Amino acid sequence: MSRPLIEARDVRVTFDIRRPSDLPWTPPAQLHAVNGVSFSLEPGQTLGIVGESGCGKSTLARALIRMLPASGQVIWEDGTDLLTLSPRQMLKYRSQIQMIFQDPLASLNPRMTVGDIIAEPLRTHRPGMSSKERKEKVRSVMERVGLLPNQINRYPHEFSGGQCQRIGIARALVVEPKLLICDEPVSALDVSIQAQVIGLLEELRRDLGLTIIFIAHDLSVVKHLSDEVMVLYLGRMMEKACSDELFADPRHPYTQALLSAVPIPDPKIEKTKQVIPLEGDLPSPMAPPKGCVFRTRCPKTQAVCETVPEDRLRGDHHTACHLADQGVEA
Amino acid sequence: MVIDSQKMKSLAEATSREDVAGRSLWADARRRFFSNKAAMFGLVLLVFVTLFALFGNYIAQWSNEEIDFSVMGMVAEQGGPSIANGHYFGTDDLGRDLFARTVQGTQISLAVGIIGSAIAVVVGTIYGATAGYFGGRLDNFMMRAVDILLAIPYMFVLILLLVMYGRSITMLFVGVGLISWLEMSRIVRGQTLTLKGREYIEAARAIGVPAPVIIRRHILPNLIGVVTVFATLLVPNMILTESFISFLGLGVQEPMTSLGALISEGSGTISYGTLWQLAFPLLFFVLTLFGFFFVGDGLRDALDPKDR
Structure with a gap:
């Protein structure tokens, strides 16, 4: 075992x-x-x-x-x-250990772009990463969870509940x-x-x-x-x-x-x-x-x-x- | 109708390749603010008053210190507003040009209001956000301190300060700054408490974002709306406080002046038929207050549409 x-x-x-x-x-x-x-x-x-x-x-x-x-x-x-x-x-x-929350929209800061939200764990845990690498990583994770990577500059209120939950999942997965x-x-x-x-x-x-x-x-x-x-x-x-x-x-x-x-x-x-x-x-x-x-x-x-x-x-x-x-x- | 599927495909590809610009809450608020007629009216008033304060001296024919000896002693008869002798707003009791004096007074009043409000924003926001975010004993201690300070009649303290340390403009700034942040810190603390319970703050804590970064990245941007509104509405209050102090004769000292001091002088001589000495400072005073209140209300409606 x-x-x-x-x-x-x-x-x-x-x-x-x-x-x-x-x-x-x-x-x-x-x-x-x-x-x-x-x-x-x-x-x-x-x-x-x-x-x-x-x-x-x-x-x-x-x-x-x-x-x-x-x-x-x-x-x-x-x-x-x-x-x-x-x-x-x-x-x-x-x-x-990452977490996904119950209320998809409430768990995203309304003043931040989706890209910034997903990048937050990276900024915390991989401080050495350049912003270009970070952006690449965020895009690939977005694609992985079924979001269009070109939506990176949008804000949470422009997404539906299901999409918001995908953003939450992307944020959890970005640090693997x-x-x-x-x-x-x-x-x-x-x-x-x-x-x-x-x-x-x-x-x-x-x-x-x-x-x-x-x-x-x-x-x-x-x-x-x-x-x-x-x-x-x-x-x-x-x-x-x-x-x-x-x-x-x-x-x-x-x-x-x-x-x-x-x-x-x-x-x-x-x-x-x-x-x-x-x-x-x-x-x-x-x-x-x-x-x-x-x-x-x-x-x-x-x-x-x-x-x-x-x-x-x-x-x-x-x-x-x-x-x-x-x-x-x- | 036949749609060229090839074209449609390439169009779809092109739109999905380019980054879409997001519509931030700020952009929404800006749009709402600019479509608010009352707020725009207030903004125009404010711009007008500010331009008057900044560039009025270039239009004035007289400086604010010069005494026009040709009208001295006959202010009631010859000191009235006239374009011919260059006293657009007339002269004051001593024969000084009231236009230049009003420019000077507006400058001082605006400065007191904006500096007092700026102190409130900086000190009050940091203090309130810290107390609210960390909570518990620290919060209790910090907010009780604010309660105690608020319980002291500030006008009394301000008057004492001005009497003890001399009537100077710096002292006035210090006094106004000392009291203005208290109310602000309370509002910010309350707002922080509600924000703290939001799931995105919890999410940030779960990620491991350190507390100062959470305050800076998640709490402060969400506070800005409330803070801006309150700060805009605080400016006229500061101006009112300063004018009241000056009206009592304790504010700024000659040769400096403020709108409050000018109104005080004007109201003192009203029985001699020199109505303009009251009317012009009062007009600018009222315009400034109106402007700030309208803009403040407009900002509140724009930044917090759910609150209406």
């Missing part, structure tokens, strides 16, 4: 929440946005991260690139723990990163444009050998793209397995409920399909339920759920549920 490109061990992100009514010496309340997430990702693989809003997907991504303080370990392929590096040391790794983190890159786009952008990402992954962490709340998108899928709920891992297995045989009741909610583009099947409804709202992350965090909404909750669920492991299939191996049908 080859060495993983990136390995996260027990990553936790905790925010201190101060209420206005608190006195200065009251200890702040703690919000565990990401709680003990681990995964390892081999070069060329794609990890999909799914979960509903507020479950810590984006927080996890930001923690990996040190945009948020986190505890635990994030081991890069050369054995360094990214979380212990100083900002200056981290700079070396930033060019190898090894790992690409996509934070819901298609959820702000039309369905037809989504397909194009996902097609582009697939093509790039194949041609450039990219490793991708793909965050989405759309399961069908994740299924299409990922080798491995991780399901998050309230900042905790619910289930992690290789994509085919997870979609064919979901073991965690939460995953089962999520999958049953995916619409099937065939009215006949859609009518007969059984949806597992999840009742109630997401519990407050400030006061998560004791034991299994999902038990307040779980259709199969039992007394045993009040203790911490054990991580059931069958092959590579992790499930944080007591029921996972008991063959309970959905």
Whole structure:
């Protein structure tokens, strides 16, 4: 087995929440946005991260690139723990990890030309590059992601959403990163444009050998793209397995409920399909339920759920549920 | 109709080969500004006043220091505006040429306004952007300092400064500069806070762009709109402040003068029938203020079209 490109061990992100009514010496309340997430990702693989809003997907991504303080370990392929590096040391790794953001237009500075936007990582990480080389490089990347290189002097507001996302992808690829983190890159786009952008990402992954962490709340998108899928709920891992297995045989009741909610583009099947409804709202992350965090909404909750669920492991299939191996049908 | 496909192809190739010029937000704003009638009117006023301040002395028949002894003592009867004796705007109480005095006053007033505003732009922008971008304790400390300074009645301090260190034009610049940046730093800080949350700033941080470069490359260009508008509207306020101080008799000192000082003199002699001594300085004062306010409003509409 080859060495993983990136390995996260027990990553936790905790925010201190101060209420206005608190006195200065009251200890702040703690919000565990990401709680003990681990995964390892081999070069060329794609990890999909799914979960509903507020479950810590984006927080996890930001923690990996040190945009948020986190505890635990994030081991890069050369054995360094990214979380212990100083900002200056981290700079070396930033060019190898690039990110694509959710809102394509908002992630581009409206006062800069597309050429300047795409060249920004080059200016930061390859300061020795001449402006002519830089321009050449920007043009070739633009062509690579399906933009006309002669649009280099245009401004972001002159492009459509899909084109803006291509600009974002070009900016991420210009420094030839090894790992690409996509934070819901298609959820702000039309369905037809989504397909194009996902097609582009697939093509790039194949041609450039990219490793991708793909965050989405759309399961069908994740299924299409990922080798491995991780399901998050309230900042905790619910289930992690290789994509085919997870979609064919979901073991965690939460995953089962999520999958049953995916619409099937065939009215006949859609009518007969059984949806597992999840009742109630997401519990407050400030006061998560004791034991299994999902038990307040779980259709199969039992007394045993009040203790911490054990991580059931069958092959590579992790499930944080007591029921996972008991063959309970959905 | 048959279209020559060969020609169309070569045309398409030609258009895709050449770099397309982008239409920047600045270009859009410029177009909106120049099509705004009120703003253009204001701009014309400002150009007129500026030309008057810069080149008025070449038209004047008298210098601003000379006393015309032929009208001295009979200002009310003979000192009125006349082309024959070269006093286009008449003379002041002492028999000095009011045209030359108004030119001088406009120069000083414009200088006070523009310098005060320039200090506000430089100091206020850097201070506010720093506080807003770094946030936390530093922000708290910096902005509380501004709050404290704003709580001090500035007119009182300004008057004290002028009384203590003598009434000089430098002191006036210092005093006006000291107060003008406070409001600006608040506005810039607020704007920076909203900009800081934008995704492109996050993207830049993820890339690893150092903080000073983010401020320079991403925050400042997006602040310029707000800053320009506020600076343009600050100029007339500075002129008003200076005029008020001068009206109280504490501003610029003779033989220097400002529009405020001239208005003060003019209003003092109004009961002797020398109305022109008030009217001409007041006219230029009003024109300048109108010009700046119109241009400022036009800039705001042009730079921030969503705000209307």
